[in-house]
Amino acid sequence: MTIAARYLSARTLDTAPAEPSSPGPGEVELAPAYVGICGTDLHIFHGDMDARVTAPAVIGHEMSGRVVRTGPDVTGWAPGDAVTVMPLRWDGTCPACRAGHQHICQHLDFIGIDSPGAMQQRWTVPASTLVRLPDSLPLDRAALVEPTAVAVHDVGRAGVRDGERVVVVGGGPVGVLIALVARAAGADVRVVEPSPHRRRLAEELGLTVWDPAGGDMAEPVGEWAGDAGADVAFEVSGAAGGVDTAVDVLGVRGRLCLVAIHPRPREVNLHRFFWRELTLVGARLYDRSDFEQAVALVADGTIPAERLISKIVPLTQVPAAFEALEGGGDVMKILVDCTDEAQEAAV
Template identity: 45%
Template structure:
C-alpha cells in the first residue's frame, strides 16, 4: 500500500509498505479522502516538530470504509462507510468530569499517533462513527471540521432569530457561519481576504471586510442597535480580539474558537459593562459528530463549494507547497486511493 510520511524540514515522502492486520480492538480502514487541516500545515512548517514523532503519517480529517476487523470488535461490517473522531481519550480520569473530549491526557490521532494520509489506516474501534450508505465520501471528509463548527455553535447556545458575527472566514469560520445560518440566525462574516469574502458570498453568506468598512457601525445598523448575540472569534489575531467586545451586544456570548498560542490583550471592562460571557470551544463531542454526519448526508448546504482541490496521495509535497503559495483556497482533499 501507499503511505505518506512527514520527515521534518518541510518534506513529505511517499512510501510503499505492507498492509497491516488490525490489532485487538482495532479496525483497518480503507481511507477514501483525507483533508488538509491548518494543523497539518503547521506540522509541515515544522512548528510542531517537538510534538510529532518524525517520521510520521499525519492527517485526521477523513472518510473511508471498513476493510478488516480486529479481534474483539463488534457492530461493524466490511465495506461500511465510516469517519474517525480522532480523539484518543483512553487516559481519561475522574477529574476530567466526564468531558472526555478535553481530558487532560487527551491524545489527538493524526498528530500524537499515525494519521489518515495513507491508503489503509488502523485505528481503535471506539473512534468510529458510521455514515449512511448514501453519504458522499468526498463530502464526508468535511465532517471533522464541520463537527468543530457544530460544537462552536452549540457552545454559543445560538438560537434562531439571533445575530451571529463570525470573525474570520477561513475554512472553520465559514463552516461556523454555515451552521449558524442553518440554525436560523442572522449571520455576518468579517474577513480581510477579498478572495475569501468572494467565497463566503458564493456560499450565500453575508461577508464584509473590516479594513474597508467600520464593522462595529455595520453590525449596529444591521441589528437596529442591538449588536451581536453571539460572536465567534475564528481569526486568531489581535484586531479580532479588539473588535469582538465591541460588536457583542448586552449579555452577548463570545465563543473562542481560534487557538491563541500567546497571551493577548482583551478589553475586560466591556465584559463588566455589558455582562458579556467568554466561552471556550475545543474540538467536538460525539453528538457534534452525529449532527455533522446528518448535515453532510442531507447535503442541503453548499459543502461542495468548500472543497477547492482534490489531489492524489503521491502529490502530497506539491499540495503543501501550493498551500503556501496560494493560501486563499479552502479545503484540499487527498484522494487516498488514486
C-alpha cells in the first residue's frame, strides 16, 4: 500500500492509502521522487477547476522520479531510469492535432488535472509521456523541468531575439524562469514584481527588477529604453494591473505574450494596440522539444533550480504546504517529497 495526496473539494486536501495499478500495454509505473506545487494546483485547491477535476483527485504534474516497472510492449525504458513526465495525452484526430498542435488538442487530457497526477508514491502513465533525465541531475532540481519547459515555450511563442528588450510582469516561479530563459536567448530583461522577497531572489539571480509600487512604469521604462519601449512583455501575474503594465511598457509593434491564467475577463487598452500596432500572443503548455531544451537548461545550470526551491515537505504534509503557498510570504517553489524515507522521517 502506498500514499496519495487528494483534492476533495474547495480548500480541502487529504492524504490516504492508495493501491498502485499494474502498468498495462504501453504504460510505465513510476515512483515519483519530487512533485512541485504550481499555480494551476492552487487554482484546483481554490475550487476554480471543479468542472474538470473529479474528486477525489490526485493532482500534481511537475515531477521527477524513477521507473519501477514497465507494461507489455514498452521498449527503451528500464527500472531505475530517471525521468520526468510531459503530462499531456491528446487524441490525434481533432483539428488542432491534425494541424500539428497536439499540445493544445481540443480534447486534451492534462494529466494531473483531467486524470490522476503525480502526488502519490506510485504513478502509472503512458510511456510516450516520459522524458529522460541525465543521471547527473539531482531529482529535486529535475522537478523544475516542467515549469522550465513552460518558460521555454513562452519565450519561443513570443519570438524573443538576441538584443531585444523584454519585460516580465510577475516574478513568481514561472516569471523568473521566463526571465532566465529570455536572458539566455540574449535579451535585455526586466522583471516587475511587488513582493520584496521575490524581488530579492530575482536580483540574487542577476536579474534587474522593478517595484510596481504606484503603478506607473513610465519612469523606469524611460530610463531603460527612452521612447522606444519594450519589444516583448510577458504577463505572468494574473492580475488586472499586470495586464495594464504589460501593455503600457510595449513600444511600437511590441509583442505581448499572455502566460498567466486569468479566471475572469479583463479590460484591455485596445487603443494602445491600435496606436502602436501591438501583437497579442497566447502561450499554453509546451511540446517535447521544449521539454528537452528545459532538461538541458536545468542540467547545465543555466536555470539555477536549487535557488528557486523554498521548501521540501513530505507527502503527508501536502495540505499544510498548500496553505503556506496560498498565504504568500517568503515562498517561491515548494516541492513534495514522495519517497518512503521522507514519510518515515515525518512520523
